[in-house]
Amino acid sequence: MKEKRLYHMRKDYSPSPLKESLLSPHPLSQFEKWFDEARESEKYEVNAMILSTCGDDGAPSSRVVLLKKYSPEGYVFFTNYESKKGDDMERNPKAALLFYWPGSMRQIRIEGQVSRIPSAESDEYFSSRPAESRASAILSKQSRPLDDKEAFDQRVQTLAAEGNTERPPYWGGYILNPLYYEFWQGATGRTHDRFTYTKDGDNWKITRLFP
Numbered sequence: 001m002k003e004k005r006l007y008h009m010r011k012d013y014s015p016s017p018l019k020e021s022l023l024s025p026h027p028l029s030q031f032e033k034w035f036d037e038a039r040e041s042e043k044y045e046v047n048a049m050i051l052s053t054c055g056d057d058g059a060p061s062s063r064v065v066l067l068k069k070y071s072p073e074g075y076v077f078f079t080n081y082e083s084k085k086g087d088d089m090e091r092n093p094k095a096a097l098l099f100y101w102p103g104s105m106r107q108i109r110i111e112g113q114v115s116r117i118p119s120a121e122s123d124e125y126f127s128s129r130p131a132e133s134r135a136s137a138i139l140s141k142q143s144r145p146l147d148d149k150e151a152f153d154q155r156v157q158t159l160a161a162e163g164n165t166e167r168p169p170y171w172g173g174y175i176l177n178p179l180y181y182e183f184w185q186g187a188t189g190r191t192h193d194r195f196t197y198t199k200d201g202d203n204w205k206i207t208r209l210f211p
Helices: 027-041 084-091 119-128 131-139 149-162
Strands: 048-054 060-066 069-071 074-080 094-101 106-116 171-185 193-200 203-209
Touching (some): 027 106, 027 171, 048 084, 060 074, 074 084, 074 119, 119 171
Antiparallel strands (some): 069 074, 074 171, 106 171, 171 193, 193 203
16 A cells, blocks of 8 residues: 555634633633533534543553543543553553544643542443443453454343343543643644643643644
8 A cells, every 4th residue: 555645634724813811710611611612513522532541561542432520620431440441540540631622623631640430420320321331331341352243232232121230340430630731722824822721739820832
């Protein structure tokens, strides 16, 4: 296969510029503002985010997960604790989130420490999921080789119909406690607007970055 150059693939950005005077002094408030605006304008799942983790070997790994809750304490998502990402976070509790909303030419990066949420909260969310989703979470040996997808699907359907789908101990939620944010707004001529929030005692320090 020959190489394919994508130099010509370019999209012009022409949104309103992002000024520091328009930013909230607290990053969670700024996140909520952009998140609510994305819910109004974006076509796809606005709570989809890229979760990046590293294991003992320092090699990064990324995947898309869904944000299920946010609060002053942090950002909550759910997974199999024995999956690749679960193993990474148990070994190295530092992780990063990335939200990208192409319709508004915006992205938000969040870095912080992850920890498991209380079991009762994981139970509450798990019980709210559709029966097939619960069955899949119970039966899936996530991130491990699967020899027969049709047989697995049938087992999921059978378990879902039986209704015995309590949350297993190897599945639950994590919360990322934020220590760093970056808000990025695309701009004409690639002179993008970038602002970071870093912890400064009990407050947050806002800094503009070069594009």
